[in-house]
Amino acid sequence: MPSRDRDNARPPYGRRLAMTQQTILNATHRALGAKMVDFGGWDMPLNYGSQIEEHHVVRSDAGMFDVSHMTVVDLHGARTREFLRHLLANSVDKLKVSGKALYSCMLNEQGGVIDDLIVYFLGEDFFRVVVNASTRDKDLAWIERQAKAFDVTVAERADLSMIAVQGPNARAKVLALLTPQARAKAEKIGKFVAVEGDGLFIARTGYTGEDGFEIIVPEAQAVELWNRLKEAGVAPAGLGARDTLRLEAGMNLYGQDMDEAVTPWEANLGWTVALDEGRGFIGRGVLEKQKTAGGHRVMVGLVMDEKGVLRHGQRVVTPNGDGEILSGSYSPTLAKSIAFARVPAGTSGTLQVDIRGKLVPVRVVKYPFVRDGKAIEGI
Amino acid sequence: MQEIPGDLKFLKSHEWARVEDKGTVTVGISDHAQGLLGDLVYVELPSVGDTVKAGNAVAVVESVKAASDVYAPVSGEIVAVNEALPDKPETINEDAYGDGWIFVIKPDNLAEEQEELLDPDAYAELIENEDH
Numbered sequence: 001m002p003s004r005d006r007d008n009a010r011p012p013y014g015r016r017l018a019m020t021q022q023t024i025l026n027a028t029h030r031a032l033g034a035k036m037v038d039f040g041g042w043d044m045p046l047n048y049g050s051q052i053e054e055h056h057v058v059r060s061d062a063g064m065f066d067v068s069h070m071t072v073v074d075l076h077g078a079r080t081r082e083f084l085r086h087l088l089a090n091s092v093d094k095l096k097v098s099g100k101a102l103y104s105c106m107l108n109e110q111g112g113v114i115d116d117l118i119v120y121f122l123g124e125d126f127f128r129v130v131v132n133a134s135t136r137d138k139d140l141a142w143i144e145r146q147a148k149a150f151d152v153t154v155a156e157r158a159d160l161s162m163i164a165v166q167g168p169n170a171r172a173k174v175l176a177l178l179t180p181q182a183r184a185k186a187e188k189i190g191k192f193v194a195v196e197g198d199g200l201f202i203a204r205t206g207y208t209g210e211d212g213f214e215i216i217v218p219e220a221q222a223v224e225l226w227n228r229l230k231e232a233g234v235a236p237a238g239l240g241a242r243d244t245l246r247l248e249a250g251m252n253l254y255g256q257d258m259d260e261a262v263t264p265w266e267a268n269l270g271w272t273v274a275l276d277e278g279r280g281f282i283g284r285g286v287l288e289k290q291k292t293a294g295g296h297r298v299m300v301g302l303v304m305d306e307k308g309v310l311r312h313g314q315r316v317v318t319p320n321g322d323g324e325i326l327s328g329s330y331s332p333t334l335a336k337s338i339a340f341a342r343v344p345a346g347t348s349g350t351l352q353v354d355i356r357g358k359l360v361p362v363r364v365v366k367y368p369f370v371r372d373g374k375a376i377e378g379i
Numbered sequence: 380m381q382e383i384p385g386d387l388k389f390l391k392s393h394e395w396a397r398v399e400d401k402g403t404v405t406v407g408i409s410d411h412a413q414g415l416l417g418d419l420v421y422v423e424l425p426s427v428g429d430t431v432k433a434g435n436a437v438a439v440v441e442s443v444k445a446a447s448d449v450y451a452p453v454s455g456e457i458v459a460v461n462e463a464l465p466d467k468p469e470t471i472n473e474d475a476y477g478d479g480w481i482f483v484i485k486p487d488n489l490a491e492e493q494e495e496l497l498d499p500d501a502y503a504e505l506i507e508n509e510d511h
Contacts, residue, residue: 046417051418051444240417307421308441330420332443
């Protein structure tokens with residue numbers, strides 16, 4: 001029963017390798033019966049039984065993910081903001097209040113996406129960046145190279161773990177575990193803002209389309225926090241559920257939906273690019289040219305009403321030429337398959353996807369596919 | 380992990396085969412295989428009347444995670460398919476060796492071909508080694 005998707009095996013479903021890194025929660029996951037897989041060089045839980053059940057728990061109540069494999073990088077120096085103006089395609093000048101976060105792409109000189117990340121403004125001389133695990137080495141090398149000219153120090157925080165608590169009841173369940181002082185601060189923050197309290201860095205961010213917190217915690221306290229959350233009724237959820245949740249929520253996955261050969265325009269990330277006056281960020285020239293020229297490939301959402309599952313790498317047949325499926329999966333909320341696809345400009349309506357030699361109709365839709373636990377109208 | 384029933388034979392590729400009293404062969408995927416795949420969401424069945432050859436792909440099972448071919452353990456004609464599966468593919472997760480059966484073959488050459496299949500002990504050893 002060999003996998004049909006062998007050639008497309010990528011995170012989060014890569015093969016288990018011998019030399020994998022472990023988060024501090026590794027033994028906890030195993031004790032919970034997790035099925036472990038290799039994800040970007042890390043031995044991570046795919047599920048704790050059923051990834052579909054874990055998906056539904058996050059949409060209806062609260063679930064938690066160990067995302068300690070992600071890379072936390074602290075940037076210090078008087079010219080840090082100036083450095084980030086140069087490094088990122090989104091504008092850190094949008095960050096005016098301490099704790100505020102911003103999602104951005106980091107581009108190469110060709111306008112291709114080196115990685116997508118979240119940057120937190122913590123002080124004029126202190127910003128925190130969270131980048132992907134699978135891109136750690138090249139990200140750090142790139143950031144360090146660019147930082148030199150700005151006298152910014154780049155410090156990876158391998159001493160920190162991260163737990164994402166997500167779902168309509170996630171915030172309440174986290175807040176109940178905090179001291180009154182920390183709770184008073186954390187319950188006030190709006191979306192995309194972080195505060196510190198009880199030694200935790202608590203950010204109202206996530207990768208599921210649900211409300212919740214991503215909590216950065218000193219490694220030595222991570223297991224205890226996880227266990228307290230579990231006792232408070234937060235269900236452990238694996239990276240399998242995280243993938244279907246973020247796809248339903250319309251969020252890109254680096255490596256699958258964009259990479260260094262793809263510009264933000266081609267990955268539907270134009271909303272994260274700030275062409276603000278006089279800011280010469282890396283890759284800007286290429287982005288401006290491509291925007292003016294138009295006619296570039298675009299990323300669209302697809303829904304398949306027929307049975308079957310859209311998967312990465314499948315061919316999409318359009319009147320303007322072929323495209324391909326990027327992230328594709330089964331949507332537990334919609335009980336049908338959904339996907340992102342990169343297709344030629346001007347593609348809309350009904351297309352076809354080549355599934356094992358059979359052309360199956362799919363509909364181009366506006367995404368997110370799911371918001372606040374429910375299917376978006378028209379999906 | 381479900382106990383492996385003693386009357387089953389296996390392919391290395393994780394299909395099970397049960398020779399029924401009337402001489403037909405019922406086929407499914409092993410409990411180990413459903414565990415590897417995770418939550419199943421789609422099953423593509425062969426058609427009754429199809430002629431199949433041992434070792435050829437005749438069905439597809441898809442989980443959230445991956446699609447996998449299901450091979451015919453023996454050659455013959457498909458005489459039944461599990462019509463309940465397309466609507467309830469999770470039946471394979473819940474009962475791989477029972478209600479999760481996939482198709483039934485009327486074999487052409489059973490005596491010879493079943494010699495090629497693994498008995499439960501050999502299969503158990505195979506998956507034991509796979510795990511390490």
